Amino acid sequence: xxxxxxxxxxxHHGAPHHSHVSRYVAVWIVLLVLxxxxxxxxxxxxPGPLHVLVALAIAIAKGALVALFFMHLYDQQGANRLxxxxxxxxxxxxxxxxxxxxxxxxxxxxxxxxxxALPAPDYAPPPTSRTH
Amino acid sequence: xxxxxxxxxxxxxxxxxxxxxxxxxxxxxxxxxxxxxxxLFAGYGVYRYLYPEAFREASxxxxxxxxxxxxxVLVTSSFTVAMGLERATRGDGRGTRxxxxxxxxxxxxxxxxxxxxxxxxxxxxxxxxRYYASDAVQGPGxxxxxxxxxxxxxxxxxxVVIGMTxxxxxxxxxxxxxxxxxxxxxxxxxxxxxxxxxLIWIFVFPLIYLV
Numbered sequence: 001x002x003x004x005x006x007x008x009x010x011x012h013h014g015a016p017h018h019s020h021v022s023r024y025v026a027v028w029i030v031l032l033v034l035x036x037x038x039x040x041x042x043x044x045x046x047p048g049p050l051h052v053l054v055a056l057a058i059a060i061a062k063g064a065l066v067a068l069f070f071m072h073l074y075d076q077q078g079a080n081r082l083x084x085x086x087x088x089x090x091x092x093x094x095x096x097x098x099x100x101x102x103x104x105x106x107x108x109x110x111x112x113x114x115x116x117a118l119p120a121p122d123y124a125p126p127p128t129s130r131t132h
Numbered sequence: 133x134x135x136x137x138x139x140x141x142x143x144x145x146x147x148x149x150x151x152x153x154x155x156x157x158x159x160x161x162x163x164x165x166x167x168x169x170x171x172l173f174a175g176y177g178v179y180r181y182l183y184p185e186a187f188r189e190a191s192x193x194x195x196x197x198x199x200x201x202x203x204x205v206l207v208t209s210s211f212t213v214a215m216g217l218e219r220a221t222r223g224d225g226r227g228t229r230x231x232x233x234x235x236x237x238x239x240x241x242x243x244x245x246x247x248x249x250x251x252x253x254x255x256x257x258x259x260x261x262r263y264y265a266s267d268a269v270q271g272p273g274x275x276x277x278x279x280x281x282x283x284x285x286x287x288x289x290x291x292v293v294i295g296m297t298x299x300x301x302x303x304x305x306x307x308x309x310x311x312x313x314x315x316x317x318x319x320x321x322x323x324x325x326x327x328x329x330x331l332i333w334i335f336v337f338p339l340i341y342l343v
Contacts, residue, residue, distance in 0.1 A: 021218055024218065027211075028207065031207045031210075035337075039196070039342070042338075042343070051342075051343055056338065059335050059338045059339075062207075062334045063335065066330055066334065067327075069214075070210055071324055071331075076155070083160055084159060087166045087167060088166075090167055091166060094167070095170065095177055099177050099178060099181060102178050114182035
């Protein structure tokens with residue numbers, strides 16, 4: 001059908017087809033390896049926030065592989081990349097600003113039972129919770 | 133290119149421009165999907181910050197192996213969808229149908245494991261908000277964790293169902309020869325949607341199950 005020499009205008013794959021298959025296979029294997037390693041690393045005891053950071057770093061690496069190679073951002077033109085990166089900027093704003101808001105509040109404004117909140121003696125667990 | 137004229141909508145100058153426009157439109161839609169899930173992730177971040185102990189305990193009570201196997205299943209389904217698109221770029225509609233069908237089977241396995249997990253939570257009373265009736269986690273953190281758990285995984289599961297429907301329709305049409313090597317934009321956009329479903333799960337898995 002579409003021979004390689006046929007410079008079809010809708011053909012977004014610059015590379016010859018066979019290399020695309022091997023690229024998909026390589027990305028798939030790396031994704032499997034990263035999934036196994038994030039699962040294994042979660043069982044290893046790591047100090048403090050390192051656990052979260054390692055898990056998120058692996059997730060970002062996997063997400064980047066999917067976006068770049070399965071979703072073809074690697075070989076597509078600028079506009080699509082710009083849209084996706086813009087959405088990531090807003091992800092950072094939404095999560096970052098919301099979390100920094102909560103992280104900088106004074107104890108009185110924290111909900112009862114939460115970390116760093118003042119003790120709330122009148123807090124009662126939900127009615128359907130345990131009876132004692 | 134006389135073969136292309138049948139695919140070209142009258143308001144586009146060329147098939148190339150039509151393809152770019154369709155692709156850009158899909159990416160804009162995917163950006164809104166990313167932000168939809170980000171709102172839930174931000175909520176998760178806030179409550180995890182407020183109730184770190186409860187979240188850690190509740191997360192530890194989850195069946196991590198189900199989340200792990202589901203991640204492998206979904207990543208593999210993304211791979212088969214990518215291979216299905218590759219078949220479409222060569223004009224092999226039947227190959228696309230086969231690989232998209234395989235992806236749908238993997239998605240069914242994903243949902244089956246999810247159902248096993250949900251059943252377990254229902255029996256254990258690990259339900260959102262005031263329906264929470266488990267002894268496992270003390271204080272207000274437990275009910276909040278499971279509210280977010282069901283919201284995030286539930287919304288994702290809805291996306292899996294939609295994605296399966298999209299793959300089924302496009303795969304069936306591809307098998308009937310509706311697309312060609314010169315024109316397979318619907319196959320490409322359907323694949324993009326499925327990869328996004330995979331992409332979101334890649335972040336759900338560590339956040340809910342691992343950390």
